Amino acid sequence: MLVETICSAVSAAGLGIAAITAYRKRFLTATRLAAYSLVPVGLVMTGAVGWISGMVFKPVVWAGFGVLALAWLLFMTTRAVERRGGGTRKERKAARAAQREAVAPAASAPSLGAGAGAAPAAAPAPSAKPKKAADEDFSDIEAILKKHGI
Numbered sequence: 105m106l107v108e109t110i111c112s113a114v115s116a117a118g119l120g121i122a123a124i125t126a127y128r129k130r131f132l133t134a135t136r137l138a139a140y141s142l143v144p145v146g147l148v149m150t151g152a153v154g155w156i157s158g159m160v161f162k163p164v165v166w167a168g169f170g171v172l173a174l175a176w177l178l179f180m181t182t183r184a185v186e187r188r189g190g191g192t193r194k195e196r197k198a199a200r201a202a203q204r205e206a207v208a209p210a211a212s213a214p215s216l217g218a219g220a221g222a223a224p225a226a227a228p229a230p231s232a233k234p235k236k237a238a239d240e241d242f243s244d245i246e247a248i249l250k251k252h253g254i
Contacts, residue, residue, distance in 0.1 A: 107148075107153050107154075107157050108148045108153065111144035111145060111147065111148045111153060112144075112145060112148070114141070114144050115141045115142060115143075115144045115145040116141075117141075118137060118138070118140060118141025118142075119138060119141045119142075121137055121141075122134045122135075122137035122138040122141060125137055
């Protein structure tokens with residue numbers, strides 16, 4: 105009963121301020137104030153205020169909010185770990201398999217580049233037919249670099 109009275113008083117005060125604002129020829133602001141002032145009365149009339157005030161004083165409701173907060177925290181933690189750790193278990197397994205395949209069976213060094221302490225890679229054996237498409241790609245790149253003065 106007290107909550108309804110307070111909401112009604114707040115609405116009446118807001119409507120009074122809106123009337124004074126309208127008297128000063130600021131109709132847009134007055135209309136906005138009237139709209140905000142009618143919200144508490146509307147909440148009381150729909151029963152939302154009684155529902156909210158009944159919910160606030162029940163310990164079971166607060167325990168429910170705690171459970172929701174815990175679920176949100178767990179969800180955000182798993183998202184952060186997933187972003188940092190490289191994805192799902194299948195993705196990590198595929199990445200390890202791809203890393204093992206980076207070294208050719210007959211190669212003495214990894215094909216992706218030499219790491220710290222690794223022996224320098226041997227020069228590749230000359231092939232009978234050089235690839236013409238790769239040479240053209242490099243010539244295009246060289247032309248672009250020369251154009252920009254690099």
